[in-house]
Amino acid sequence: MKYYLDLLKNLERGEIAPVYLFYGEEGYLRAQGEMRFRQALQPAELADFNLDLLDGEVASGLEIVSRAETPPFMAARRLVVVRHARFFTGQGKSKSAADGEDEPVNLSPGEQALLDYLKDPLPTTCLILNTGYPVDKRRRLFKAVKNAGQVVEFTPLTPRDITRWLSKQARQAGLAIEPEAAALLIERVGRSLFLLASEMEKLTAFAAGGKTISVEDVRRITVPRAEENIFAVVDAIGERRPARALDGIRELLAAGQPGPVIVAMIARQFRLLLQAIELREAGCPAAELARRLEVHPFVARKLSAQAGNFTCAQAAGALRELLALDAAVKSGRQEFYPAMEMFVLLSA
16 A cells, blocks of 8 residues: 555655556556546646547557657646556567566567657656556566656555555545444455445445444445355354355355355365464464464454364364365266265264
């Protein structure tokens, strides 16, 4: 999150580089960063004259350079945004480039034009190259952007940062969100800020007129992800309630989850559970569990509670059986549901 906040601080101070590369998995913040630049650099009445939005899948390097070299009209800066910029991947490179050396001289005319522009970019243009594609940092174009301007990697937020972000979203709507409600929302929706932003819109509309978004609000408004049902299945196995565990598996199947995916998710849960049990037995404080397992504190608390239902040997045995079941189902030697039913009945 710091990389994004630093970018906004520089923008507020008027410290604008002539070229930026926005890349990384966190697409929501990349889109938000682009929007903040548009708001800061483009007076509404002149936006049509000083803003170019280009699709990097279609636009050539020559066209991008042509737009970037156009002076602004009655404004301090021109903003050129290239979405889906494809110039930084490692596809189609020579062996020397793959071994860590720069590409050979035979770049495409568009790439060469862009490389030449980056040697002396127009100071009255802010060029943003925005991409969700994997980036190869060995490419000359990557190095040229880094030398001429700023490269910002939009990495996924940590669970703690996401919780803070949700609190900020709630405050902007004149509300608060209970910590447990934020944790449950992340557990149900996942870490995608696009999805979380969409769910927060629903929650703030639902809670309008109140003061706080509660756990009950989240349960009422949001649809649970498969992971929450997996927790319920493992809870039921640990509590020796096979009927409830099988109900949960049937719910996952009804929701369209393929059998092999369900096995993989339950196996992952038992793998985390085994690690949690081992850490607890080694004296790891409950508060440290989330950091050591690299999961959200809400998930760590669930694992800690589940750890009381299994010994280390039981969790390890369940994991071995699941791996064998997975191989049998994938090879066609067993049908998913009968095999899963037998596993649940024997484990519970």
